[in-house]
Amino acid sequence: MRRLWLRLLIVVVLMLAAIQVVFSPIRFIGWTPEWQSPRIGVNLGLDLQGGSYLVLEAQDTSTVRATPEAVDAAMRVIENRIDQLGVAEPSLQRQGSRRIVVELPGIQDPERAIALIGKTALLEFVDTQTTQLPQGARWSADGTTVTLPQGTGTTPTLKLQKKVILTGADLADAQASFDQDTTEPVVNFQFKGRGAKTFEDFTGANVGKYLTIVLDNEVISSPVIRDRITGGRGQISGGFTDIAGARDLAVLLRGGALPVPVEVVERRSVGPTLGRDSLDRTLRAGLVAVGMVLLFMILLYGLPGVLADAALLLYGLLLLGALVALGATLTLPGIAGFILSVGMAIDANILIFERIKEELRSGKTLRAAIGGGWSRAWSAILDSNVTTLIGAIVLFTLGTGAVKGFAVTLAIGVTLSMFTAITITRILVDATSAAVRPGWLRFGAER
Amino acid sequence: MRSWNIIGKRRWGYLLSAAVMIPGIIALVLWGINFGIDFTGGTLLDVRVARDARVEEVREVMGGFGLAEAVIQQSRERPREFIIRTESLDEATTARVTAALGQRFDGVEVLLAERVGPKIGRELRNRAILAVSIGLVLQVLYITWRFRSTRFAMVADVALLHDLIVVLGLYALTRKQVDSSFVAVLLTVIGYSINDTVVIFDRIRETLGQRIRATFPELVNRSILEVLVRSLTTGAGALMALAAIYFLGGVTIRDFAFGLTIGVLTGTYSSIFVASPLLVEWHNWSERRAGRRPEAPSQAEPVREAVQVGGPRPAAARPGGPRPGRRRNRR
Numbered sequence: 013m014r015r016l017w018l019r020l021l022i023v024v025v026l027m028l029a030a031i032q033v034v035f036s037p038i039r040f041i042g043w044t045p046e047w048q049s050p051r052i053g054v055n056l057g058l059d060l061q062g063g064s065y066l067v068l069e070a071q072d073t074s075t076v077r078a079t080p081e082a083v084d085a086a087m088r089v090i091e092n093r094i095d096q097l098g099v100a101e102p103s104l105q106r107q108g109s110r111r112i113v114v115e116l117p118g119i120q121d122p123e124r125a126i127a128l129i130g131k132t133a134l135l136e137f138v139d140t141q142t143t144q145l146p147q148g149a150r151w152s153a154d155g156t157t158v159t160l161p162q163g164t165g166t167t168p169t170l171k172l173q174k175k176v177i178l179t180g181a182d183l184a185d186a187q188a189s190f191d192q193d194t195t196e197p198v199v200n201f202q203f204k205g206r207g208a209k210t211f212e213d214f215t216g217a218n219v220g221k222y223l224t225i226v227l228d229n230e231v232i233s234s235p236v237i238r239d240r241i242t243g244g245r246g247q248i249s250g251g252f253t254d255i256a257g258a259r260d261l262a263v264l265l266r267g268g269a270l271p272v273p274v275e276v277v278e279r280r281s282v283g284p285t286l287g288r289d290s291l292d293r294t295l296r297a298g299l300v301a302v303g304m305v306l307l308f309m310i311l312l313y314g315l316p317g318v319l320a321d322a323a324l325l326l327y328g329l330l331l332l333g334a335l336v337a338l339g340a341t342l343t344l345p346g347i348a349g350f351i352l353s354v355g356m357a358i359d360a361n362i363l364i365f366e367r368i369k370e371e372l373r374s375g376k377t378l379r380a381a382i383g384g385g386w387s388r389a390w391s392a393i394l395d396s397n398v399t400t401l402i403g404a405i406v407l408f409t410l411g412t413g414a415v416k417g418f419a420v421t422l423a424i425g426v427t428l429s430m431f432t433a434i435t436i437t438r439i440l441v442d443a444t445s446a447a448v449r450p451g452w453l454r455f456g457a458e459r
Numbered sequence: 460m461r462s463w464n465i466i467g468k469r470r471w472g473y474l475l476s477a478a479v480m481i482p483g484i485i486a487l488v489l490w491g492i493n494f495g496i497d498f499t500g501g502t503l504l505d506v507r508v509a510r511d512a513r514v515e516e517v518r519e520v521m522g523g524f525g526l527a528e529a530v531i532q533q534s535r536e537r538p539r540e541f542i543i544r545t546e547s548l549d550e551a552t553t554a555r556v557t558a559a560l561g562q563r564f565d566g567v568e569v570l571l572a573e574r575v576g577p578k579i580g581r582e583l584r585n586r587a588i589l590a591v592s593i594g595l596v597l598q599v600l601y602i603t604w605r606f607r608s609t610r611f612a613m614v615a616d617v618a619l620l621h622d623l624i625v626v627l628g629l630y631a632l633t634r635k636q637v638d639s640s641f642v643a644v645l646l647t648v649i650g651y652s653i654n655d656t657v658v659i660f661d662r663i664r665e666t667l668g669q670r671i672r673a674t675f676p677e678l679v680n681r682s683i684l685e686v687l688v689r690s691l692t693t694g695a696g697a698l699m700a701l702a703a704i705y706f707l708g709g710v711t712i713r714d715f716a717f718g719l720t721i722g723v724l725t726g727t728y729s730s731i732f733v734a735s736p737l738l739v740e741w742h743n744w745s746e747r748r749a750g751r752r753p754e755a756p757s758q759a760e761p762v763r764e765a766v767q768v769g770g771p772r773p774a775a776a777r778p779g780g781p782r783p784g785r786r787r788n789r790r
Contacts, residue, residue, distance in 0.1 A: 275576075281572040407642065
């Protein structure tokens with residue numbers, strides 16, 4: 013039985029390879045192997061580690077259209093802003109022509125992140141001549157009228173053309189700090205060369221008049237110009253309740269304005285507590301489920317059940333290995349897909365074992381019964397796996413977010429489990445039948 | 460093993476199916492499916508408050524934002540956790556609502572915050588319908604090709620339809636929220652249902668191919684009994700795993716397990732008590748039309764189709780074998 017040894021060897025090699033991929037207990041430095049404490053190198057999805065999933069949609073306005081180029085540019089700006097958030101492994105993806113999918117794993121304060129990401133952050137320096145506008149006044153989108161905030165005593169709207177002198181695009185840098193006199197949080201900014209010149213000329217020519225600072229059409233402050241400002245330095249004050257607000261604005265100004273406004277059309281945030289909790293609970297549920305299935309097989313089939321279980325465990329290892337090797341992300345539905353594929357795997361073995369039982373009852377020898385069981389159960393196993401695979405592929409193609417995770421695990425799982433349930437179990441059964449008396453392998457059939 | 464006459468008592472199966480399906484269909488027509496925010500658009504907040512609270516108190520807070528109509532659920536095993544569903548709220552409002560909850564209940568932790576815009580909701584729903592339809596069509600095409608027999612394939616489709624109506628009907632009856640993961644539930648149920656029917660039908664065709672002198676209903680009945688152990692064992696194994704997920708898994712995964720449990724139950728049931736009996740009905744009907752006695756022994760037309768699984772089984776050709784009950788089927 014030389015071939016049998018070869019086949020057993022393949023099983024052992026597969027197992028060791030999978031263990032190495034999943035837990036990486038041996039690390040290679042150059043060519044010298046070294047032991048390290050094993051850990052699982054699988055990525056956890058947002059639903060298991062907490063985090064935010066956002067779908068942003070670029071909006072047309074009366075002045076700009078959300079062209080693919082504009083959306084690309086917006087993506088770069090958003091990428092800059094996310095970098096400032098300090099998220100470990102953010103992901104940014106274009107979806108369709110005007111959507112951007114943002115994933116922020118492990119983020120602690122999703123509200124702030126969303127406020128930062130979704131803000132257009134178009135800063136404008138507006139020449140309002142002799143008019144001083146109160147903080148919170150809003151320009152209409154076409155820039156011709158201003159709506160004043162309630163309770164200022166004046167008429168709520170005002171006809172005033174927005175004459176933009178400079179924008180945030182002319183800024184070289186922006187930093188948050190405290191004003192030395194008032195200890196109020198402020199943002200200090202610095203114009204680029206040409207902007208600095210424009211700023212100097214404008215302030216020189218308009219001493220005594222007002223320069224209004226507008227962010228996304230809302231007035232932040234409307235200071236009076238006291239003197240010609242040289243060097244292109246300036247300060248935005250007012251409108252910040254705390255230093256964090258000033259810091260966020262500085263981040264936005266440094267990253268630049270979005271060329272088109274975006275709207276958050278879908279948002280899913282999982283707090284870190286729930287993620288941790290889901291992971292613990294689902295893993296526990298999964299372990300109990302798999303444990304019960306393992307026990308069930310032993311109770312039903314005795315020693316062959318143990319062999320099927322061994323194949324099932326190898327399957328679990330291989331699936332994890334495949335997920336790690338493909339860099340796939342393990343999500344909550346993914347674990348569900350895994351448990352489901354365990355069900356498919358035992359179904360394959362049940363089909364085979366039930367056949368063998370029948371063959372044994374009809375008086376065949378063990379060897380003939382084993383051969384018959386495998387060859388006859390094959391087509392039914394293939395059918396069940398193909399139908400499931402069709403479902404998984406459709407889900408992968410058309411599904412969104414978490415459902416996709418389910419589809420990936422299910423598809424890989426079904427393919428792998430078919431292999432382990434058919435091939436690996438066969439190798440183990442053949443090896444055992446060569447080693448023990450036939451009485452040990454009754455597959456639940458009465459003697 | 461006793462020899463049950465499942466085919467002879469098939470009317471009871473039809474009755475049970477009707478008893479489950481008719482209320483389900485009525486619920487579907489009257490109430491429809493209770494689509495979750497994934498499909499309608501809306502905001503869902505899952506929060507844990509810092510002190511004991513009642514639904515009415517949470518509703519009061521929501522009322523402050525004109526959202527008294529919100530669906531508010533208190534977690535059974537963790538009474539400080541609330542799930543709040545409202546129309547789609549923008550980020551600022553969501554933040555204000557959370558802050559107000561924190562103020563009222565001495566602190567709040569947002570476990571889950573989801574917002575789906577109405578447009579996305581419509582899109583997700585269309586995608587879901589598309590996914591289920593395409594999956595259904597492909598899987599049906601596969602079994603039709605697989606059986607190479609319209610009769611077997613169509614009966615399997617009817618059983619599948621039966622299972623889908625049962626699952627959808629129970630969701631409508633229990634008013635359970637249906638979200639994106641329900642698509643995964645449906646496609647898995649379709650797969651399971653088809654698979655279970657295929658296993659039984661394969662055996663029926665194999666039995667038919669053995670040219671045993673018995674009536675068609677007897678042959679079908681015998682085939683069912685032969686694979687009954689497999690069907691029940693697999694079903695039981697799956698149900699055990701699902702029960703573990705249902706009772707130990709978190710809230711999110713629980714609905715998933717619920718749908719699959721129904722699917723496994725009805726999928727196993729329908730291949731035995733719906734698909735196989737319908738095959739007999741169809742046989743009887745076409746025999747009667749041909750002017751023959753339907754219960755007469757036949758080597759029916761499926762014989763030449765039974766090529767898939769391999770030739771006649773030599774084992775069954777042997778007389779005897781320790782299978783009591785089998786013999787009663789022989790004449």
